[in-house]
Amino acid sequence: MVVGNVKVDVRLDKRALDRELMDRSGAVGFVIAGFAGNVTKEIKAVFRERAGGAWWPVASTVRRGTRGTHLTVTIKKSKAHRIVVKNVSQLTFFWEREGRMFYGPSVNHPGSSPPENLIQSGIERASRRLTFTRAAPRVRSD
16 A cells, blocks of 8 residues: 655754854754755665665755744655566565465556655654754654
């Protein structure tokens, strides 16, 4: 079963950021933009390490609001695609939905949603790179 896209909202409190950055309040946008880049990079790295590849498109956007600066990370589900053998004579795997083994030269993959635990791992890895502590991000999954 393919669920819709996964959207993760990371909110950083502007007052806490300003307090941590002291007189460099103009740098808040640069800090958030740098963090956005790190989040995208770390999520893709976790996908490659633990899912065998960066199968799901990842994008980060930064916007200012009345309650602070917001970073939104959007990870889309993979599209339906055909998997065809390359270096072997046939594909062989257990097909859970049908409850049997599948053997054949190709299969139509329906696409998949990104695993939320991998997204959270990527965001947490990027968060560890932040040099301040009181403005640590609150991660919320929709």
